Amino acid sequence: MSNKAMEDGSPNNSPSSIDFGSSRGTVSDITSVGSSKISDECFVDKQVDLKNGHEVHSSSINGGGGSGSDSCLRSVFPSKPHKGNDPRWEAVQCVQGRDGQLGLGHFRLLKKLGFGDIGSVYLAELRGTECLFAMKVMDKGTLVSRKKVVRAQTEKDILALLDHPFLPTLYSHIETAKFSCLLMEFCSGGDLHMLRQRQPGKHFSEDSARFYASEVLLALEYLHMMGVVYRDLKPENVLVREDGHIMLSDFDLSLRCFVRPTLIDGSSSTISSYCVESSSCKLPACAQPSCFQPSSCFKPRFLNSKANNQVRGEKSTPAGLDNSLPVLVAEPTTARSMSFVGTHEYLAPEIIRGDGHGSAVDWWTFGVFLYELLHGKTPFKGSNNRETLFNIAGKSLKFPEGSTASSSARDLIRGLLAKDPQKRLGFKRGATEIKQHPFFQRLNCALIRSTAPPQIPKPVDLTSLHRAMKPSNFPSKDDGKEPGSYLDFEFF
The missing domain is CATH 3.30.200.20 (Phosphorylase Kinase; domain 1)
Structure with missing residues (x-):
């Protein structure tokens, strides 16, 4: 468990009202006195059911009495x-x-x-x-x-x-x-922050990062299906079990919300396309610097397989995917909160701007998490917390010089770190979209527990x-x- 610090202390949730004195602390929305956190004692996190038009509190306030x-x-x-x-x-x-x-x-x-x-x-x-x-x-x-x-x-x-x-x-x-x-x-096994510090160069290999990220992704998918927005993903909160697999911890900043799991027609579901490396692509759709194009040179593997099968005249479905089967979507897209919560380096832009946020904040933090596993640092870290927040809100994503991350890893991170939550990978269909990204193509999520972990604790x-x-x-x-x-x- 990490030592959390710093919270929003004003009713208007203005980022400028935060005490920026500590680094990599956690911000939250409930005021306390005489502690490293500041927050509004009258603020109770609310979720709005947009369909029914009423608010629900995440839990009742009492002094420990019994229900x-x-x-x-x-x-x-x-x-x-x-x-x-x-x-x-x-x-x-x-x-x-x-x-x-x-x-x-x-x-x-x-x-x-x-x-x-x-x-x-x-x-x-x-x-x-x-x-x-x-x-x-x-x-x-x-x-x-x-x-x-x-x-x-x-x-x-x-x-x-x-x-x-x-x-x-x-x-x-x-x-x-x-x-x-x-x-x-x-x-x-401690947490992934400690484990990362012990790696060569203080970052994980891409195969190790893929393993840990896939297990975190499945955990987030389950939480969203249960109507829980995690909001505090970071390596310090990802613990390593005795068998080398992971466990998320610390749910005191999480948001309870409504979710309606739905089965959609797999053949009619629209999956975004992504350009892995625009500099190597000659298609007109990739001529612009942005890699988040509606039509680009690089589509998820099952779409490419389908296209290839059609070219070859084959009638078989893509390997590992039957488009005739329904797809489960369980993303709480109607969840809304105005709280200022999270860890500074992992805060999503919409939280900093005070626009209100939903489940897409977990996919932003997932992108920052993967970036840190691969590079040993977060992408927008400044010299202090104020500068970090300014970088998140206004600075473009850049990868370190000499980065060994593959083009598919960079593309996934770009999709997850879209500053507009509605353009963020995972916004509509959650983990279902992210698991289809080529970065995870060599990994069978259904059998992940049978995969040998990168390291097993003593x-x-x-x-x-x-x-x-x-x-x-x-x-x-x-x-x-x-x-x-x-x-x-x-x-x-």
């Missing part, structure tokens, strides 16, 4: 299909069956993993099982005083929805008089952890007393 859904969250979540064989589910359910309720006393803290804007994350061991978890601990009083209750509730609600190989599993939600704790899976040595660190111990039973006297928690 019907909260009472369900306090118990252990039922096993989810993608985690059906996870031994941690069995361990948690065994404790619950034996003691009736999972409490803080069943865990001991081995290590502080990191901290964010609404809490700290610890490596926690379930006593007697050697099962490791990541426990996010949030102080209720701090959440209330810093006006972060809504964000904490939003993250909890979203985590409870998720069941996907590249997204977190929420095993349980534990409440005490003082603390709210989320029990999630522990990722032993297994965690519990014996060394126990020997090297004095664990923070919870009481044997959560007796309901004020826990502040015996919990050795550090916040922020």
Whole structure:
């Protein structure tokens, strides 16, 4: 978990009102006092259902009181299909069956993993099982005083929805008089920002970047299908599991919205064409500098295959695609928010301009994310946060001299970093469009979990952890007393 900082502090969401003192901090829209973030305490993120004409709040504001859904969250979540064989589910359910309720006393803290804007994350061991978890601990009083209750509730609600190989599993939600704790899976490989720093030249090879980007793309596709706009994609929030595959983290800035998954006719769907490298193309459509042409020399592979088949007189459909089959589109295109949220270097132009934004911000951040994986830096970074925002809003995309990124990688990034969200790749059909780009043509997304990851982390040595660190111990039973006297928690 990365250390987030800086938020919009004015009701009009003007970029000039932001404190630009920190670099690569996160901006958000809920005011707090005495912290590294500033925001408007009266602002609640709203989503607008354009078809029905009414607004819906992402979560209710309360001081930690219990609703019907909260009472369900306090118990252990039922096993989810993608985690059906996870031994941690069995361990948690065994404790619950034996003691009736999972409490803080069943865990001991081995290590502080990191901290964010609404809490700290610890490596926690379930006593007697050697099962490791990541426990996010949030102080209720701090959440209330810093006006972060809504964000904490939003993250909890979203985590409870998720069941996907590249997204977190929420095993349980534990409440005490003082603390709210989320029990999630522990990722032993750290995050992609740390992993990138260890690569030659501090950037990934294109094959490695393609692997990580494809898994992030599938995670974003699922989130959008569930009516969640992520809004905080960056390498620091992409964790590496023990098997080398990824997991997105941190959902407190996410936007809940309406989505209506739709099947469309695959043969009639219109897919944009892209020019990979206009300098090498002699067609009239590519004579202009812009590579985002409605008709160009380089079309997605299945369109080229179709054209080639027609030239050869073949009647077969393109390899890997049957145009007679329907295509699933689950992009929340009606989602709208006026919040100023995200990380400075990853903010989309429409957020900076205050135009309001929707799901297309995730495809902008995906383009910045891929650029950073390939080049070791973000494309619009300035000497300070103010300059960075000016660059995003007004500066053209450029690639570093000597960049080894392929023409297809550059073309994908150009399509994702279109400053007009309505011209951005993925705006209409989301991940369905992006997966058809030639950059991903050698990758079978359906079998990505069977693909060998670029790197596999070393297994965690519990014996060394126990020997090297004095664990923070919870009481044997959560007796309901004020826990502040015996919990050795550090916040922020």
